[in-house]
Amino acid sequence: MSILADPTRREFLKTAALSAAGLVIAFYVPPGRRFAQAAETTAPAAPPLPPANAFLRIGSDDTVTVVLAHSEMGQGIWTSLPMLIAEELDADWSTVRVEHAPAAPVYAHTAFGAQLTGGSTTTWSEFDRYRQVGATARLLLVQAAAQRLGVSPDACRTEQGAVIAGDKRLRFGELADDAAKLPMPATVALKDPADWRVIGRPTRRLDTPEKIDGRAVFGLDVRFDGLLTAVVARSPVFGGKVKSFDDSATKAVPGVRKVVQVPTGVAVVADHFWAAQQGREALKVDWDLGVGATLDSAAILADLRRLAGTDGKLAASAGDAPGTLAKSKQLVTAEYAVPYLAHAPMEPLNCTVRIGPDSCEIWTGTQAQTFEQMTAAAITGLKPEQVQIHTTFLGGGFGRRAVPSSDWVNEAVHVAKAAAAPVKTVWTREDDVRGGYYRPAFLHRVRVALGDDGLPAAWDHAMVGQSIMTGTPFEGSFAKTGVDPSSVEGVADSPYLKAIANHRVQLHDYRAPVPVLWWRSVGHSHTAFVMESMIDELARASGVDPVAYRRRLLADQPRHLGVLNLAAEKAGWGSPLPAGRARGVAVHESFGSYVAQVAEVSLANGRIRVHRVVCAIDCGIAVNPATIEAQMESGIAFGLGAALESAITFADGRVQQSNFDDYRVLRLPAMPQVEVHIVPSRERPGGVGEPGTPPIAPAVANAVAALTGQRLRELPLRPGA
Amino acid sequence: MKLRVNGKEHEVAAPADMPLLWVLRDLLGLTGTKYGCGVGQCGACLVHVDGKPRRSCMTDVAAVAGKSVTTIEGLSADASHPVQRAWAELDVVQCGYCQSGQIMSAAALIAEKPQPSDADIDATLGRQICRCGTYQRVRAAVHRAAELNQEQKK
Numbered sequence: 001m002s003i004l005a006d007p008t009r010r011e012f013l014k015t016a017a018l019s020a021a022g023l024v025i026a027f028y029v030p031p032g033r034r035f036a037q038a039a040e041t042t043a044p045a046a047p048p049l050p051p052a053n054a055f056l057r058i059g060s061d062d063t064v065t066v067v068l069a070h071s072e073m074g075q076g077i078w079t080s081l082p083m084l085i086a087e088e089l090d091a092d093w094s095t096v097r098v099e100h101a102p103a104a105p106v107y108a109h110t111a112f113g114a115q116l117t118g119g120s121t122t123t124w125s126e127f128d129r130y131r132q133v134g135a136t137a138r139l140l141l142v143q144a145a146a147q148r149l150g151v152s153p154d155a156c157r158t159e160q161g162a163v164i165a166g167d168k169r170l171r172f173g174e175l176a177d178d179a180a181k182l183p184m185p186a187t188v189a190l191k192d193p194a195d196w197r198v199i200g201r202p203t204r205r206l207d208t209p210e211k212i213d214g215r216a217v218f219g220l221d222v223r224f225d226g227l228l229t230a231v232v233a234r235s236p237v238f239g240g241k242v243k244s245f246d247d248s249a250t251k252a253v254p255g256v257r258k259v260v261q262v263p264t265g266v267a268v269v270a271d272h273f274w275a276a277q278q279g280r281e282a283l284k285v286d287w288d289l290g291v292g293a294t295l296d297s298a299a300i301l302a303d304l305r306r307l308a309g310t311d312g313k314l315a316a317s318a319g320d321a322p323g324t325l326a327k328s329k330q331l332v333t334a335e336y337a338v339p340y341l342a343h344a345p346m347e348p349l350n351c352t353v354r355i356g357p358d359s360c361e362i363w364t365g366t367q368a369q370t371f372e373q374m375t376a377a378a379i380t381g382l383k384p385e386q387v388q389i390h391t392t393f394l395g396g397g398f399g400r401r402a403v404p405s406s407d408w409v410n411e412a413v414h415v416a417k418a419a420a421a422p423v424k425t426v427w428t429r430e431d432d433v434r435g436g437y438y439r440p441a442f443l444h445r446v447r448v449a450l451g452d453d454g455l456p457a458a459w460d461h462a463m464v465g466q467s468i469m470t471g472t473p474f475e476g477s478f479a480k481t482g483v484d485p486s487s488v489e490g491v492a493d494s495p496y497l498k499a500i501a502n503h504r505v506q507l508h509d510y511r512a513p514v515p516v517l518w519w520r521s522v523g524h525s526h527t528a529f530v531m532e533s534m535i536d537e538l539a540r541a542s543g544v545d546p547v548a549y550r551r552r553l554l555a556d557q558p559r560h561l562g563v564l565n566l567a568a569e570k571a572g573w574g575s576p577l578p579a580g581r582a583r584g585v586a587v588h589e590s591f592g593s594y595v596a597q598v599a600e601v602s603l604a605n606g607r608i609r610v611h612r613v614v615c616a617i618d619c620g621i622a623v624n625p626a627t628i629e630a631q632m633e634s635g636i637a638f639g640l641g642a643a644l645e646s647a648i649t650f651a652d653g654r655v656q657q658s659n660f661d662d663y664r665v666l667r668l669p670a671m672p673q674v675e676v677h678i679v680p681s682r683e684r685p686g687g688v689g690e691p692g693t694p695p696i697a698p699a700v701a702n703a704v705a706a707l708t709g710q711r712l713r714e715l716p717l718r719p720g721a
Numbered sequence: 722m723k724l725r726v727n728g729k730e731h732e733v734a735a736p737a738d739m740p741l742l743w744v745l746r747d748l749l750g751l752t753g754t755k756y757g758c759g760v761g762q763c764g765a766c767l768v769h770v771d772g773k774p775r776r777s778c779m780t781d782v783a784a785v786a787g788k789s790v791t792t793i794e795g796l797s798a799d800a801s802h803p804v805q806r807a808w809a810e811l812d813v814v815q816c817g818y819c820q821s822g823q824i825m826s827a828a829a830l831i832a833e834k835p836q837p838s839d840a841d842i843d844a845t846l847g848r849q850i851c852r853c854g855t856y857q858r859v860r861a862a863v864h865r866a867a868e869l870n871q872e873q874k875k
Contacts, residue, residue, distance in 0.1 A: 074816030074853045204812050211817030212808045213800045214753020214793035218818055221752035229747070254736070272747035273756075274739050346757050346765060346818040346852050395755075395818030396852045429758040626812060630858075634815060637854020660762035660850055669843040671856035 062173035073394035076627035088134030092161030103389035120591035120687020237292035237653030249282035260418035312506030319502030324458035328449030347395020351412035365394035367402035439519030454542030490527030528694030571598035584703025592686025620683035635692020641666030643697035727795025737783035764849035807866035815853035
C-alpha cells in the first residue's frame, strides 16, 4: 500500500500502527456523492481511492475488525455497518468484531464533513463507503490468493471468510499480510443486489453479549489509576455566574481532594463520586443569576402567543392564502402547543479527561467527536490532532450527546485543567434534567379554509419557538432567509401543503435564555403532531374518514400512500373494536423514511391507555430488518412517553423538574403492543433511528378524538383537561 | 467492613452511609451496576442482596455487611442464566445501559415467581426505566426466561 506524506495519512498510519498486523483498507468517498445510487452494481466513476482510511482490519487469526466512524447509542449500527462490509467481503460473520474509530478527519461523515452521528444518517451516508471497503478488501485478498496459488484472480471465488480456487481454500487470515502489500485498486465493483445474502437478512445485534453481563464500557465506567471524580455546582438558573463560594465544609468531607472554579461553576474533585457529591452538598456558592432568573413557563407561553399574532419570516408560500381565507365560508382554526423536553438518556452525561504536556485524552460517549476534539484543543492550546477521543458505548443519545457547544466535554476539560489531574466529571440525574439543551417549546396557529369538496382551499400556518441552530456554527446555512430549517421541517415541506394551491407558513424565532437542542426527530417531534392532528380535524369537519381523507391529499405521494395503506390494512382500519376503544392514524416522512402508525386507545380514570400500535415503514433498502423493527418500537416508546407524560417547565428561572419522579417518561406497563411492517423497497436507504417517533403523538391524539370527540392540542395529552 | 460480593469477600473502607452502588462501582470496580437516578426511580442499579432485589443507590453499604450481594457480573459465569439467554434470544438490548438492572430485576422475579403473569411483570419490571423503549421485548423475554428456567430444572 502506498504511503503518502500528508498529515491525514500520517495520523491514520499512526493509528494503524497500534493495531494488530494485517490488512488495512483505505477508502474515501467525496461528500458530493452522499446520495449515490444504492442499488447500482458497479462503483461509479469516482476519483482514485486514496489509501487514507482505516475501516477494516483482518487479523492473522481471521478476525475481521470493523472500525465504526459513527457512535453506537442503541440504534444498532454496531451490527448494520459491519453487515455492509461483510456482504461485499464474504466474511465469516462469526469472526466479525467491532470497535469505535478514534477521532480523525478520515472518519468524517460523508455528507457533513465532521465526525458526527445524528439525523438518522448513518446507514445512507455509509451505505456506499462501507460496502466499498468490503469490496476493496475482497479484491485484494483474491489477488493475494491468486498470486500465491499461481492462478488467475478470475479463477477464485470467496465464501465465508476464505478465497477458494479449485480444491484450494485459503483463509482471509492467511492472506491478510500479502493483501496489505498490494496496490490499492482505482475502482471496485459492488455486488448486484440480487446476490445480496447479508443485506436484508434480519441479524441479531453484535453488542448483546457484552451488554447482558456487565462488560460493556460506557463513559461512566471508565477507570484507571489516579483518576479522580468531579461533580460541578452549576447556576440554578441558565446563564448565572459564580460571585463567590465558600468551600470550607466541602474540604472537610473525606475523599474530597480539590475545589476548583470553572466557567460553568465550581467543581468538587474527589476520590470517588460519593465524596464529590457530599462535597458539593456542603458547598456554599453565591450566584449572580442574571436575566435567566425571570424565566417562567406561563410568561413564555404568553410570549409565543403574542408573537404568533405578528408577521413572521416566510418559510413557504404559494397562491394567496390570506385572501382565500378572507373569502372562505368554512374556516377551521386551531392552536397547538408543545413543551420543552429533556432527552434524559439513562446514562447521565459524563466525561473523563487526562491532559499531558502535549496531549489530551478524552473518554466519553459522544455523537460528535469532531466538536469535542476542537473544543478540547481550544481550551488546552493543543492542536486538534493532539486530542484523542476514545468513544465508549453511549448510554442513550437522542441528540443530547451531539452538542455544537460540546457543553459537557468543554466543562470536563476545564475541570481537569484546573485540577491539574485526570478527572471524570459526572452529572447527576438532577444535573441532567435541569441542565438545559432541551427540545424547544413551540406554538403553532393554523387557519384552514375548506373548499366545497371538503379539501383545504387555503392553509395559513404560523409557528413560534426557539431555533436550535441560532448561535451555532450551522447558523450561517440559513442566514439568507432567517428560517431555521430544523424549526419548520415537516410543515414547510409537507406533502399536504404541496396539494393545497394557497398556503403560507411563517416562522417566528423566539429568543429566550434556555439552551435548546435537537431531540430525537428534531422539528418533526412537533410538526408531525400539528400537521397530522390538523388533517384529522379537517377530515372530521368534512365528514370524511381520516384514512380516506389522507389518501385524497396524498394522491401524488406513492411512498406516503404505501405506508398509510399498509398500516391501515394491518390494523384492520374500519373494522369494529371492543366498546371503549378507538383508532387513530398518522403518516409522516422524516429523515428519508416514511412511517404510518395506527394507535388503538382507551381511557381509564382520565388516563390514556395505548393498547396496540401498528407501524408501517418504508425506509428504502432495509439493511437489517431486525434493527428497523427495534428502532420503530424504540421511537414509538420515546414519542409516546413525551405524548403522555413529559414536560420541562420553569418558575422563577428554575427548572421545576429534577428526576424521573417529576420528569415522567414511559414505563413498561404503558408500552403498547407494537407491530412493525416493512415495505419492500429498492430505493436508497433512509433513516430509522428517528422516523418512528413523530407519528405516535398525533396517532394517539387522533384516536382520543375518535373516542371522545375531544381534540387535544397540547402535549403532553391531558384528556378531560 | 467486610462485604461478600459475587461469592468473594472484600474488605472495604467506606463510610457506613455510602450507597452500595458507589462502593460496587468506585471501590470494587464492578461497573456493570449502573447509576441512573440515585433516588430509587429507575432501577438501573438493581442488585440482589441475599437473593432479593435491592436498589443499590438507596442502600447504605453498612446495611449489607455480612450479607451476600450479587451483581450482574455474578449472575452467571458465562451469561448462561435463563434471563440472559432469553435476553440474547430476543435481541432485547439497545443502548444497553439499563439492561443490567432489567436483567437483575427479571432474575429476582422468576426466582420468586417461576411463572410470572403480565401483571407480575408490570409490578416489578414496571419499576425499571429504559429510554430506548425495549419494554415490549423485556416483557417477552421475562416470559421466555421463565420457560427456559423450567426446562433447565427438568
